[in-house]
Amino acid sequence: MNGRAHALMGAITQAPVIALTGDIPTGIGLVLLATAAGLAPDLDHRGRTLPKKLLGPLGRPVSWLARAASSVAREATATGPDRSSWAWYQANRGIHPDHRALTHTTAAAIMAGVFTGVVALMLGWTPLAGLAVFMGWMSQVLSDGCTSMGVPLLWPLKVKGRRWYMVSFMRLRSGASSDWWVAWAWTGAFSALAVVLY
Ligand SMILES: [Zn+2]
Structure with missing residues (x-):
């Protein structure tokens, strides 16, 4: 999915939270956090452009770290059926398996x-910061789950004997205009929820 669609989907998750709290200054901070979290899972992109766009000179090392962590988690937790499917995956799709791995999970x-919530509390800020990061992050995981590639949503839980089972809700092709259909449907749903809660 493209970055702008992910940023929009991350940001809008905070509309219901702002509607409930009515606190605009805090809300702006939460929107920024959720937007960043909505983009963060894609730091595992191997291509240089996306991590560089998001983090500038820090993009490459952070992307490398994300992929290294994915690789370690994959090696440590893959089951037999996972290994054969990852091999299949690499050989048949030519996509590096560390993209859409660890960072694209509910876990x-x-x-x-939780990390953001704890840091926010220590800094004397609202623990809603943690919720904002969780919601933004999940917006990317769930929307990527609408593509045919899917995401390992339930890792480390086993699905059909696999911990890296790729969950796919819909078979949309990533990068197509269908990205925006998902983004606008998501935005509409969260906007409606905000109106109801206001
Ligand atoms: Zn992604």
């Missing part, structure tokens, strides 16, 4: 959210 979203 990663929870870890990022």
Whole structure:
């Protein structure tokens, strides 16, 4: 999915939160955090452009770290069926297997959210920061799950004997205009929820 669609989807997750709290200054901070979290999972892109666009000179080392962590997690937790499917995956699709791995899981979203929440509390800021990061992060994981490639949504839980089972809700082709259909449907849903909660 393209970066702008991911940024929009991350940002809009905070509309219902702002509607509930009515706190605009805090809300702006939460929107920024959720936007960043909506883009963060794609730092595992091997191509230089995306990590560089997001983080500038830090993009390459952070991207390398994300892929290294994915690789370690994959090696440590892959089951037999995973290994044969990862081999299939690499050989048949020519896509590096560390993209859409560790960073594209619910577990990663929870870890990022808890970490941010704890840091926010230590800094005397709202723990809603953790929720914002979790929601933004999940917006990318779930929307990538709408493509035919899918995401390992439930790692490290086993699905059909595999921990790296690629969950795919829809078979949309990534990068097509269908990205925007998903993004606008998501935006509409969260905007409606915000109106209801306001
Ligand atoms: Zn992604």
